[in-house]
Amino acid sequence: MVGTPADADAGGVPALGPRQLGVYFALMEAVSLLQHQVEQQLRAEGDLSYVQFQLLARLASAGGDLTMTQLADGVVYSRSGLTYQAGLLEKAELITRRPSPDDERSTLVAITEAGLALVGRVLPGHVEVTRGLLFDSLSDDDLDHLGAIMTRVRDHMRAQPPRSAVPRKRKPSG
Amino acid sequence: MVGTPADADAGGVPALGPRQLGVYFALMEAVSLLQHQVEQQLRAEGDLSYVQFQLLARLASAGGDLTMTQLADGVVYSRSGLTYQAGLLEKAELITRRPSPDDERSTLVAITEAGLALVGRVLPGHVEVTRGLLFDSLSDDDLDHLGAIMTRVRDHMRAQPPRSAVPRKRKPSG
DNA sequence: CCGGAATGCTTCGAAGTCGAAGCACCAATC
């Protein structure tokens, strides 16, 4: 580790024990490995990046059109990143974009038949990879516990920071 | 067409182990959020990317020089990525590179005083962010369980795929 | 000792991400 708790205390900040640091590093590395493998599979079976897969999956499960901002939420951390990816997906005819009738600033994004078919085609392999790498190592009880933990943590994090649409200037705390 | 999207689910997204998928998505999103916030903090307090921080931390905890390949392991997925980052860190005088006396192909990387100081300076904030976002939501028991799970999963994944050094041409079984 | 294969690292080009700036549209106010 990068320093005993005593070292950290010397810096004047209450330390997080090495146990917590170990958990943190294991978590980050495991997810990094998982994500990398998942990307390999998506690229191989559907010529998709993980981001693109997330976007398609989000559209497929949304049950309707989404605006660009809604679509970006939780997937990319910049609007421009989504514009780029949406351009690729549209060129590949996996999604369509059209101006919203209600608000002409907004762009409504919808998934095409081809997009749905592609998601259906890569999802089984996706699940297969995650099972082989993640769920194989987990007991039924582990799964429950992990689910409970990560759901709680995610919701906690979601509440904290601004997400894809930070106010351009500043946001008075509502 | 895309006009009646209420049937999106019927289009081809089968329900494949919804419980596991939920855990998987929660895990990925939580880590993504955490990583993003951590990067903000590192950039603000030390002008470091997460990758750079990982490299410095690895060197600091190694207790000695590491070769480029050892350093890359688990941080980047390409050698060239490390060459790039090592170049930046060397230019910032946070690390030094010198050829290995034993094997002149190898480059030995060492952290400098400035590098150690920087790690010591950003680590408290880093810990602070992770505590606020991650550990605040975890009970003592959760921490144990999560640590056990992720360590096991990580080790399982490490054993599976080739890491930074895949055989250049092909790998005969063995 | 010599030649071919493997290994360690770097260079190069392509692709993706982000933040800032910019354009078009909506809403509120006069």
Next chain:
DNA sequence: GATTGGTGCTTCGACTTCGAAGCATTCCGG
């Protein structure tokens, strides 16, 4: 109806990452 500020998306430039190709060195069989 015109002006001013806020919002949605895109464009642009800088930066980072990866994979393939390349160079230098080491290992291994003869």
